Amino acid sequence: MAAAVEHGAANAVFLVHEFVTDETAGALRQRNARDLHGFGLTVFDLEFPSTAEVPWCVGPLGFAGNGERLSSKVKLYVAKATTDWRSRRET
Numbered sequence: 198m199a200a201a202v203e204h205g206a207a208n209a210v211f212l213v214h215e216f217v218t219d220e221t222a223g224a225l226r227q228r229n230a231r232d233l234h235g236f237g238l239t240v241f242d243l244e245f246p247s248t249a250e251v252p253w254c255v256g257p258l259g260f261a262g263n264g265e266r267l268s269s270k271v272k273l274y275v276a277k278a279t280t281d282w283r284s285r286r287e288t
Contacts, residue, residue, distance in 0.1 A: 198260065198267045198273065202268045208257075209272070212277070213276070213278075214277075216279075217280070221283075226248075243255065245275065253276065260273045
């Protein structure tokens with residue numbers, strides 16, 4: 198938000214970009230999904246779309262800025278994207 202204000206932008210996007218590889222642990226990905234869900238509920242009182250629904254983008258979201266570096270005039274969006282870099286093994 199502060200960078201958006203500094204650059205005179207009308208919009209700001211908080212993007213969570215998940216990279217899935219052969220080394221990615223499923224349990225950690227599930228924990229990260231729970232944490233993102235909790236962040237949405239705690240900060241915005243909003244349930245973000247499920248992990249199965251990527252990519253997604255929600256907003257603009259309400260934001261109580263202080264009028265200087267965190268202006269409430271900037272429209273805030275939260276988004277999630279996933280890139281699957283797992284190797285494709287033929288069976």
